[in-house]
Structures are given as structure tokens and as C-alpha cells.
Amino acid sequence: MTKQEQVKAIFIEEAGEIIEKLNVDILRFEENSADFELLNEIFRGVHTLKGNSNAFGFTRLGEFVHHFEDLLDHYRTTKEAIEPDNLELFVGSVDVINDVMQCELDTVEELPQSYTLYLEKIIALMLFKTNQNTPATTPAETSPLNDLASEFSFDEERQPKEAIEKRIEEYQSQDNNPLNLFYIDLRLDSDGYKRGFDPLIFLHILQEKASSVESFFDMSSVKSLEEFSADENQIANVLILVLTQQNISDIEECFEFLFEHEYTIRQIEKDSPTANKTSEISTDTAVAVPAQTESIVSKKIENSIPTATLVKSTIKIDTNKLDELFDSVGELVIAQNFIAQNEKIRAIEDESISRAIETLSKITKRIQDRVMSLRMVAIRDTFDKMKRVVRDTSKKTGKPLHLIVQGEDTEIDKTMIDSLSDPLIHIIRNAIDHGLENDIDERIAANKEPEGTITLRAYHKSGSIVVSVKDDGRGISKEKVFQKAVSKGIVAADDNLTDSQIFSLIMQPGFSTVDVISDLSGRGVGLDVVKTSIEKLRGKIEIDSKIGEGSTFSMVLPLTLAIIDGMLVKAAEEIYIIPTLSVVESFRPNEEIVHVLKGKGEFVSLRGQHIPIVRLSDVFSLSTQRINPWEGILVCVETESGRIAIMVDELLGRQQVVIKTLGQSLAKLKEISGGAILGNGDIALILNVEAFRPALEG
Amino acid sequence: MEQNTLQSKKERYLTFYLGNEQYGIAIDRIKEIIAMMKVTHIPKTPDFMRGVINLRGLIIPVVDTRLRFGMEFREPDMHTTIVIVEVEKINIGFIVDRVEEVASIDPSHLSEPPRFGSHIDTDFICSMAQIEENVVMILDVLKLFEADELVSIENITQTHTSQGE
Numbered sequence: 001m002t003k004q005e006q007v008k009a010i011f012i013e014e015a016g017e018i019i020e021k022l023n024v025d026i027l028r029f030e031e032n033s034a035d036f037e038l039l040n041e042i043f044r045g046v047h048t049l050k051g052n053s054n055a056f057g058f059t060r061l062g063e064f065v066h067h068f069e070d071l072l073d074h075y076r077t078t079k080e081a082i083e084p085d086n087l088e089l090f091v092g093s094v095d096v097i098n099d100v101m102q103c104e105l106d107t108v109e110e111l112p113q114s115y116t117l118y119l120e121k122i123i124a125l126m127l128f129k130t131n132q133n134t135p136a137t138t139p140a141e142t143s144p145l146n147d148l149a150s151e152f153s154f155d156e157e158r159q160p161k162e163a164i165e166k167r168i169e170e171y172q173s174q175d176n177n178p179l180n181l182f183y184i185d186l187r188l189d190s191d192g193y194k195r196g197f198d199p200l201i202f203l204h205i206l207q208e209k210a211s212s213v214e215s216f217f218d219m220s221s222v223k224s225l226e227e228f229s230a231d232e233n234q235i236a237n238v239l240i241l242v243l244t245q246q247n248i249s250d251i252e253e254c255f256e257f258l259f260e261h262e263y264t265i266r267q268i269e270k271d272s273p274t275a276n277k278t279s280e281i282s283t284d285t286a287v288a289v290p291a292q293t294e295s296i297v298s299k300k301i302e303n304s305i306p307t308a309t310l311v312k313s314t315i316k317i318d319t320n321k322l323d324e325l326f327d328s329v330g331e332l333v334i335a336q337n338f339i340a341q342n343e344k345i346r347a348i349e350d351e352s353i354s355r356a357i358e359t360l361s362k363i364t365k366r367i368q369d370r371v372m373s374l375r376m377v378a379i380r381d382t383f384d385k386m387k388r389v390v391r392d393t394s395k396k397t398g399k400p401l402h403l404i405v406q407g408e409d410t411e412i413d414k415t416m417i418d419s420l421s422d423p424l425i426h427i428i429r430n431a432i433d434h435g436l437e438n439d440i441d442e443r444i445a446a447n448k449e450p451e452g453t454i455t456l457r458a459y460h461k462s463g464s465i466v467v468s469v470k471d472d473g474r475g476i477s478k479e480k481v482f483q484k485a486v487s488k489g490i491v492a493a494d495d496n497l498t499d500s501q502i503f504s505l506i507m508q509p510g511f512s513t514v515d516v517i518s519d520l521s522g523r524g525v526g527l528d529v530v531k532t533s534i535e536k537l538r539g540k541i542e543i544d545s546k547i548g549e550g551s552t553f554s555m556v557l558p559l560t561l562a563i564i565d566g567m568l569v570k571a572a573e574e575i576y577i578i579p580t581l582s583v584v585e586s587f588r589p590n591e592e593i594v595h596v597l598k599g600k601g602e603f604v605s606l607r608g609q610h611i612p613i614v615r616l617s618d619v620f621s622l623s624t625q626r627i628n629p630w631e632g633i634l635v636c637v638e639t640e641s642g643r644i645a646i647m648v649d650e651l652l653g654r655q656q657v658v659i660k661t662l663g664q665s666l667a668k669l670k671e672i673s674g675g676a677i678l679g680n681g682d683i684a685l686i687l688n689v690e691a692f693r694p695a696l697e698g
Numbered sequence: 699m700e701q702n703t704l705q706s707k708k709e710r711y712l713t714f715y716l717g718n719e720q721y722g723i724a725i726d727r728i729k730e731i732i733a734m735m736k737v738t739h740i741p742k743t744p745d746f747m748r749g750v751i752n753l754r755g756l757i758i759p760v761v762d763t764r765l766r767f768g769m770e771f772r773e774p775d776m777h778t779t780i781v782i783v784e785v786e787k788i789n790i791g792f793i794v795d796r797v798e799e800v801a802s803i804d805p806s807h808l809s810e811p812p813r814f815g816s817h818i819d820t821d822f823i824c825s826m827a828q829i830e831e832n833v834v835m836i837l838d839v840l841k842l843f844e845a846d847e848l849v850s851i852e853n854i855t856q857t858h859t860s861q862g863e
Contacts, residue, residue, distance in 0.1 A: 331755035661757070662750055683751070685738070
């Protein structure tokens, strides 16, 4: 990879993140279009995207983003209320950005139709807005900032006033701070440069005297390039905070050549009441940034969504590096165990040595836990993405609904989160499209709120993570599902199935592609795909439903992809691991319930069900003495094609194990999903029960 | 060592024995040499695929080089060694009878392998070299690797189809 390509790769990654964030922000903004802070956030994202895409030759994206930015800028500077139609345009534009980005990445020549459509809409709206505004309003207050100003104004520190207040509060809260804090308001006359003054000069002087200098430039009155004059000071005022050992007269000395009206210096008192101070400052700065006060007030009242959580310092790390770290820690744990269990070391019986080993084991455990937690991220981002899905589906189907999100802070393995989105989108769409009643009257007749409710929830449940989607719609009719499955030949009419087994029938491939009873229609389209992708994550889907009350689809996932809860079994002197998630029960059968069907194999009859027995030693062609099923142990597991009973010699216990791959050449073995290193350093193979088939029908 | 650095043009090879024959593998392919340890058998793999070992937390497949070359199985003894070879970031262990030495061989002393009858597939042998009295067969690890991958895949699909699913 050349340097250029590397930089490009970074851009693409960044752009992806920006667009993802835009998607989330624009939705929040749609909910609360008076939140101009959020609009600013969106604007900043779009702005960065513009610069980057032009730099890397994605001109089509750059063009679109450029106009979109202009429009956003208009709203954010005028603080004009946004018409619902135009809000729709915003949301659509983010979609277009998403699509165009994809086109640029795939170097597709043809752009989506929406590109030109939205671009024209944006330009038209922008034209309309600029024509409407310029003559009507007074330039000082609402005229859109010209280019230069928007580039250089309080772009980075959008709330200088707030920042200053915060700083002052901080200072005041430090009782024993020996330094003095000065608040300087510098307003140079326009001929300041000619007299040899420049705000920067003062900053330099102050810098020499102070331990910290902070300054805020108000660029709002800087004229556009056509009218700009380099020898004229157009910076209306500069706010400076100086933390210094020196007293007020020393500071005043710096400014003694200025006219008195050009500056004010105030020492911030430590003991003065905060409220009083802040209000004073507000009025001070209100002159410079008049419109902002309003927006802050409205924000405080209307903005119920916390934005603070977004501000978190993070580092990007290549996941491969994390995996390497994870592996090394695994080695460390094994080495530590070796020391702790070493007979010779134990024989020493010296307190200091045993204490040192004890400490070592504690630290190792802590490192292990922390390294594990590095892979974990909150599910919040995924849920945020889902809000968009819910909104779109709700609009498309014309069903008004209310979304409840719970457990956003639940942490999930990063690799899992990435492959969780698609199944989740699918389930949500299904829930809205087919779960909720088609018209409101039907809901009202059933004594429900006219608005449907979709609950998105993530929580921990006995060593697993559950992500569930619940609707309060019609529910699924067990009987109808069963009848249909019988008519399709998936199950026999006399099969004795549990509720969850019946519901899981709707995830069978092709279950609903044929014409179905009306209130079931569509349910199950693609659900088999969802099922497969969840199973790839070593998870499973549980469905619960009550007629008239709604359905819940729960994805039960392991805590992390790297670790599974396994049942250790022994067959032909080798240890194997069966994932506990798929184990239903294990038992030693009575001789009476084991049946041998000639030419078909062995069965065990359990509570009316006939479960085929699969001998592990047969599957793996292990040479071992053939024992009768009632002398061994049967581990009953749930697989896609029904229950099977795996026969092993004995059960050894249950343990959490770290899954390791067996390498490329051995990964082709279907029956084995990986290996795990046991406490004594031996390797045990992890069985993939899905690949086990009773060798009987053939 | 000094000799080696002086004659830097010479390639260095790890030589080892299988039965009475001496083989060599280019030293830069070799990751480490470990004593024979417990190997966990993997079912449904060809015989020469002895299984996997736990090398400080990493699971590494191990090939019995004797069986791979169609020689008879031999019980491991105190000289039995596993040579860990790394090719394209994949580690694989080769069980050999005895590791001999690291030999420097002048490229000019390497000759083409003979193309006539031998119970060893000559594809794996990229050249022959004379070290004092002995003839050393230099193995092309890459080919050994690729062939192993192919063999194991073929074998697995075969066992599956023969099951008649």
C-alpha cells in the first residue's frame, strides 16, 4: 500500500463513520428540530466530509456535500425554524450521501437518481432562501455569514460564552489556587493595525506573563473577500482569559497604549457567587453573539436527549493487534497456572513465594479481564442505527408507532455487533410490517393504543446477551403455524412439539414463500437467513408470542465470540467439548427406552419423542470397544434438523473455554468448530453439533 | 558462526533425519524446534495428519513427516523432534526422527533432484546437496504445504461423499 492509498483508506473509514453519525444525528434532529447544537454537529460532519472527498477526487460526493453544507449553514446561522418538508429533504440528503459514497467506493459511473433530484432541490431551496433573506433582514443579526466568516468564526469552540463560564466556574471551585484569573474583553478600533496593534501582539505579551491564556475571536463582522481590506481591523472583539501570578496592574500595563474604550479588564473573584458572575458575562458577550442566547434557552427546555455521551476520548486499534494481545494474555495465563501448580515450587513452602505467586495470579486475572473488555462496545450505536430503520419502516408502511429502547449500554463483543445489524434490521422490519396491525381501527377494537409500540432491548441473561425486538401487534397463531408446517411436510401431524419449537418453524427456509393464511403472510420471509447469521455467531433465536398481545423475537448470543460455555465429555479416551448453548439435557438411559430399528439405527424414546442416537465414536471412526447406550451417557442437543442424542463415554464437567481455530487446513472439518486449551495444557476439540446427522435415512 | 558470516553467500539449512536419509529445510522458514509433546488426534483426517499441539496457547497442526513420505510409522523416542515451520503466516509442525545441524551450503553445490524412481514424491525436493559424505535433500516447504492443504481438503470431501449424506 502506498502512502497515498493508506491515507485514502483512512479517509474512507472516517467518511464511513461520519456518515453513520450523520444518520443518527439527522434522526435526532428530526425529533427535535429546535436543537441547533445538533444542527451544528451535523454541519461539522458534512463540512469535514466535503473537504476530504474533494481532496481524494470524489468530486461527485464533494459537489453534493458542498451544496448540502451551504443549506445547513443557512439554517444554522439564521436559526430559522425548519419546515417539515425541508426536514424530509435533510433526511433524504443523508441517504443520498450514503449512496453516493458507495458509488464512489465501487467506482460506479452511474449515480442514483435521487442524486440529481436532491441536488436540484437543495440548490433551489438555497436560492429561495438567500433571495428571501438578504433584503428583508438587518445584516447584523440574521444575514448568512459569508464564506470567510463561516470558515473562521467560532467554528471549533462554538460556545465561547459557555466555555468561558465553565473555565471561570472551574477556577472558582479551586479554593486554594494561588493564581489570579483575568477576563479581558478586547475591542480594537478598525484603525488598530495602522496604530501598530494586533490582538495577537497582546496574546504574545500575555503569554509571557501567564501560565495559561485562552482567547475567543469573534469573526462575525469580517467582510467577504470582495470587500475585505487587509489593513483594516475587522475583528469585532476578542475575549481573553488569563491565568497568572501577576496582579491586575501588571495586566493593565500590557494594554496601556490602547484607548480606554478598546478594552476592559476584570479580575474574577474567587468567592463571588457563581450565578451572579455568569449572568454578568452573558450580558457582556451577548453583544457579540446575540442570537446564541436564544438558542441555548430553547435548547435547555426542549432538548431531552443527552449529547454528552458522545464526547469520549477513544483510540482506534487494529483488531488484529487486539487478537494478538488476547493470545499473548492467554499464554500468560497458562504460564501463570503452570507456576502456581508446579509441585516443586509448592514444595518450597515459603510465605513470601506463595504470596508473590498469589499476587501474580491476581494481576494476571485482572489483565485478562481488561483485555477481554477491550473488545466490548456498547450496543448504543447499533440501536441508534435501528431508530432510523424504525422510522423509515413506519413511514413506508404508514403505521404510526412508538419506539422504546432499553439497555443501550449493554456491552457486546465488537465483532458480534458488526454482524448483528442485518438480522436486527430484518426482525424490526418484520415486526412493524407484519407484527403490527394493518390499520388503527383494528388496534382500537382490540383495546390498544392507536400507536404501535416496538421495544428494542438488550440485557444479560445467565451468561448470555439477549437482544430482543418486541411488538404489541397481533401475535402469531400457534395452531396456524403448526397446520401449515404439517401441510408443507416439515413436521408430522402427530408430532409433539413445544411452543418454542412451533414458533421456530417459521424460520424454516421457504416457510412463508407460499400463499399463507392472511395474518401470517410475510412472516418468515428471509427469517431463515436471520437464523443462519445468528447461528454463525453461536447464538440462537427464541420466539415468544401471544395471540392479540404481540410477539417477541430474542436473539440469545454468547458474551463474546472468543469464549464459549462448554460441556466436557469423553469418548474413546479423548476429551471433546459440546457447546452448552445447544445442550438440552444429558442422561444415562434405561435399557427399556433404547430401541434398535433394524437398518435404521438406535433411538431413545423420551417423553413421547423418538430421538436418534449418534455415537461420537462412530462419527469420528474412533477405535473403541462398543458399549450399549445404557452404559454410556446420552447428551441431547438441539440442532436445525431436530434433536439428536450424542452418545459419549462419560461427562467430565462444564467449563468456559477460549475458542481457537485449528488452522486453515483443519477448518474444513465440518464436525469440529475449533479447539480449546484446557487447564492442564491439553487440547480438546469443540464439536459443531449442527454437522452431526444421524446416519440412518440413507 | 564466524565462518557463516564470512561466507555469507552460503545458504543455511536445518538438516534432519528420517530413517537413514538426511533432509534440509531453509533456515528462514523455521520458526522453532521443540521436543516431541502430546498431540491431540483430529478425527477424519489422513493418517499423516497426526493432530494438533498446544504451543504456548497456540494450536498448531502437526504432520508426521515419515507417514507423509510414505515411510513406516515409528514410535517417538528421545530424539524425536517437532520442527515448526512458518509459511505465509501459517505455522505447521513436522515430526522428524532427529535434528542434525544447521549446515551452510554453497548454492553452487546444489544440484537438480533426480527424476527417477523413489518412494518420495520428488516434487517436494527442490534440490540435492553434498555435505561431506552425505547427500541432503532440500525440501520445498511451500510445496509441501500446498500439497498438504489439498490433500486434507480432498480427503475430507471424500469421506463426506462416501458417507452418502
